[in-house]
Amino acid sequence: MGSAPLLSIVMPVFNDEATVASSLQSALRQTVHDIEIICVDDASTDGTAAVIERLAARDPRVRLIRQETNRSAFQSRRTGILAARAAYVLFLDGDDELVADAAKKALAKADASGADLVGFGVTVVERDGRTGGAYESRLQPPHRSLDGTAVLSGLFPIGKAAQGQLWRYLFRTRLLRDAYALLPDDLMLARVNDLPLMFLTAALATTYVSIDDKLYRYHFGRGGSGHVVDTVERAEFYASAIRSIDSIGPAVHELAGTGADGLLLLDTYASARLSMIGHVCFQLIERSDSAVLDAALAHLHTLAPAHDIVIAAARFYPATLKTLKFHATWHGIGDRPVRSILLTTSTLRTGGVSAVLASQARYLLDAGFRVTIVARKSGSDRDVVPAGAAFVELAGRDLVERLDEWAEICRAHEVDVVIDHQILYTPHWPEYALMARAEGASTIGWVHNFVGRPIYDGNDRLSLIERCSNTLAELVVLSPLDVAYFKLRGVTHTVYVPNPPSPLLLESLSHPVARTPPAGRIELVWWGRLDQHTKQVRELIEVGVQLRRLSVDFRLKVIGPDWDHMTAKKFNREAHRRRVGDHVVAVGPLRGARLIDAIDAADAFVSTSIIEGFQLTIAEAQARGLPVFMYELPWLTLAQHNEGIVAVPQADARGLARQIADLLDHPERYTALSRASVEAAERTSSFDFAELYRGVVTGTLPPGFSPEPTLADARELLGLMVFFAERSRGRGRANGSDASVGARLWKSATPVGKAALRRLPGLRPVANRAKKWLHGS
Structure with missing residues (x-):
């Protein structure tokens, strides 16, 4: 076979008939002639292999290896690496291209430095031909050089979204073979099949260097990238990326047990894994049709624990939490024993909500429950904490850190039920409810004012409670009329409970x-x-x-x-x-x-x-x-x-x-x-409040605390919503913003009317009068 070539270019291909010729030609045009191009066809069903065979007939540097069955690009690369004769390898996908001097510049840097890995720049070509976008910026080399464990921590920084594209690097061939040797021979990865190999390679590498030159042209939108998730099957394909990162878990633990920096390796892997879970969640939310999204997210929860999904979303793609909380399925408190209760508010002080919470804590303690009180902000008066209750003040600087603390508190105090006293006053209670659920705790939301308060204030708190009600095992309000409102809006797990005496x-x-x-x-x-x-x-x-x-x-x-x-x-x-x-x-x-x-x-x-x-x-x-x-x-x-x-x-x-x-x-x-x-x-004060709250936290309140709405309830609610909208409109006029206030109030006040009309058609004359007045605002 003669002397070994200077470089092996490994091309995994599958049904790339339309683009493979262009890709292969870019490899053949390299200014370094002494190369080999190993094309591994993963059982294509189109003319991909025929295209390669024609080019191979004209240039002996091209080799075609056929896989009889489709085994994923992960296995195709393994086949190519095992067949490679050069000391260094570049990867090229069948729908991308290398620039003409890619081999020359990458090899020169490797020879000069002796590095295991050489990073280089990438050009991202969008569907419309544009280049230079934000994604392209993220793909450029992050470091000039790295040594030892810094290679892994530099290429996969903890807390940052993991990037594992193999075509961004020149590899020492031996390093890739050592990485593959850590994994099962029959492992097949349908989605994100490059990051697992890249992670192990970075963990094994001792030196990394980079050049700024953009040597690779990546075509975004070809292959499996950038597609709309319009079927459950495609959602499952996207979500299979989690199986890919999970597949290297045993190998990572094996390496961690043999090296001095095992803890760093494990922490880096945990971060990369969460990054992948967050990325999948982001892709499903961003790309799924509305008809598919619920099923897609349900499937996601079969691949990763709810705790990991919430943390991953919050840490790496926080915008996804805004959607994730709207697609939760309702879970009641359940039948398991309830022993530990967490009560939470913003800050614990005298009077108001804090007084209710403190009194509630005493009754729950009297009923035999363990009680933990959590303040989400600093500045609490610790003298308000009842004897026997634990107290914790969150110290996190942002939502992600506080959610991490929240999860740890739920675990440390073995919390079964959370009672959140802030759902009318803070926008982030659904995220806390999701995290508590991930730790096995149900959340009960406690509304401390009449349901018309958000309309009077001109904010969207009602919509948030309604849309995120499935994150709550139970919604507690203070009057039967509040129950009527939420039940008319479809929140059937609503009860009313009086506040305790002071x-x-x-x-x-x-x-x-x-x-x-x-x-x-x-x-x-x-x-x-x-x-x-x-x-x-x-x-x-x-x-x-x-x-x-x-x-x-x-x-x-x-x-x-x-x-x-x-x-x-x-x-x-x-x-x-x-x-x-x-x-x-x-x-x-x-x-x-x-x-x-x-x-x-x-x-x-x-x-x-x-x-x-x-x-x-x-x-x-x-x-x-x-x-x-x-x-x-x-x-x-x-x-x-x-x-x-x-x-x-x-x-x-x-x-x-x-x-x-x-x-x-x-x-x-x-x-x-x-x-x-x-x-x-x-x-x-005649209620047995200890027994009443026992019924709340165990979901066993008598039916009388959750009455069904009546025509009289709906009529009264409509009148009150108009009244509070009118008062809020008056404040808007005083502030010179009547038009915007009126529009907001129309949006805020009409949902109860629509819901009431669906269940109680006899209200239509009253609703029409309300509509006419609100439009007038």
Whole structure:
């Protein structure tokens, strides 16, 4: 056979009849003549072999090796490498080309450096002939030279998307044979058959050098790249790339056991494997027809654990999480025993959601569960953590790091169920739910406000909850009307559960306060945060103005911390401007005994909130015998069948003032209201909350907590959505952005109408009126 050639060019080919002649001609035009071109035909069914035979007849440097059955390009390359006679190998696919001086420049660099691997530049030719895109930039050599273990870590950097294209390098032939020797002789890889070999070769190599010259022309879109996933079979083909990277796992572990840097090798492989899983997920999401995507993602989950899919997507292709979370299948809590509960919020503080969470933790501890509380941001008040509960604060700098922490917490604390108290306030709760599920934990979403809150705020939180509801084992809301909304929207795994009583409420019921009707001046009180957006604290000033106009002798003490753009100083300045500053006074926050003394010094509680989920201050006021005067919140369970409450329509400050003034003329009415308030507070706290929460976390709540929607529910929901849209539109006009707000509200408010009409056609006249009004916005 004569002396060995300087270079072997190995060409795996399969059904490349249309392009193989051009590819082979590019090899034959090399300025280095002393080469061999080994074409391995993988049982082509077209005229590929005939084309090669014609060229081989004219040039003896071309050799054709036929495989009787299709064994994948991975096996074709093995055949070519074993047949190669040169000390170095270049790879050329049957639909690409080498530039004329590729062999000369690559061999010169190898001879000068003695390197095992020589990297070089690549030109990516798009379908329309364009070159120089982003993909081409990513394929250029990343390093000038690497030695030892730096070859592997440099070519496959941990945390970066793995690149394993064999045609980017000149190889020492012996290195490729050693890599193949680590793998089964009969291994066949249908998809991504180059990266596994490239990874092992990089692990075995001791030296790498590179040149900037672009020696290879890669045609994107030919062969198996860039195709639309329009069938389940094609989805399975794309996903088989995961089997390819998994196939070298045993070889990697074998190498790790024999080298000093085994841990680095294992970590690098784990990163490359996750990169491949993320890449497959990205390809399926980006290229799948909508009719195929669900089946494609379901198949993906048969090839990789859900944990790996979520981490891979988050780490390497975070944009895919936006789609992945919308294509989850619903899993309930299941029948397995529930022992460990994780409660989560943004930051743990006093009051609000944190107070509910802390109280919930105590009841769950009393019910015999292990409880872990996780704050996703820093700044928590650790004194709020109940005795017996573990507390963890996430420290990750970004979503990926926090998801990693989340998974570790779920494992370390053996979490069975997560209760997420932030799903109405944060956009990333579905990612956490997916990660918890990957670790074997179900997630329960807890909604802390009425369903109309996102429409009032003008955001898309409702759509997010609905579209990602399958990531939740259960959705917990605070009223039957909220249940009706979500069930009309198809979220059937929705229940309503009252919030637990606060320590103030429980203490008040254990020490009842005897109330006498006011004589002369009536003392009024309000407490909460000075939030204008939802609690409408400026309306308290308006109520004071109306009481003064009615010549009522009164004082209204406003208690609570500054909030957003409202402060006690600003509030008092406005009260003085409205000439009621001596009667309506914000005193800042009061706590403990000072708050109780202020409540007990009052005759009635006033509330002007426009939207609430479970207004605990109402129950706290009633527990101390105070009648409640408020704007209507018809969904509020606290206010339903509550004879201790006097409610008037929203924004009717004059009507509220008249009702308060009436107390001075009818002391017997005051006594009846006070007595009814205490009775209502007792009902609010009469639940066996430990047993109630046991039912929540085990999925065994009685059916009464998940009622079916009625025509009356749908009619009320439509009216409320229009009301909150109108209020939000008013804010938009004040800010000079009415047109955009109106468009957003139309998009936000109409889904419930459409769903209601599908189930309850009799609502069409009401819906038409709502539609006409919303279009007018």
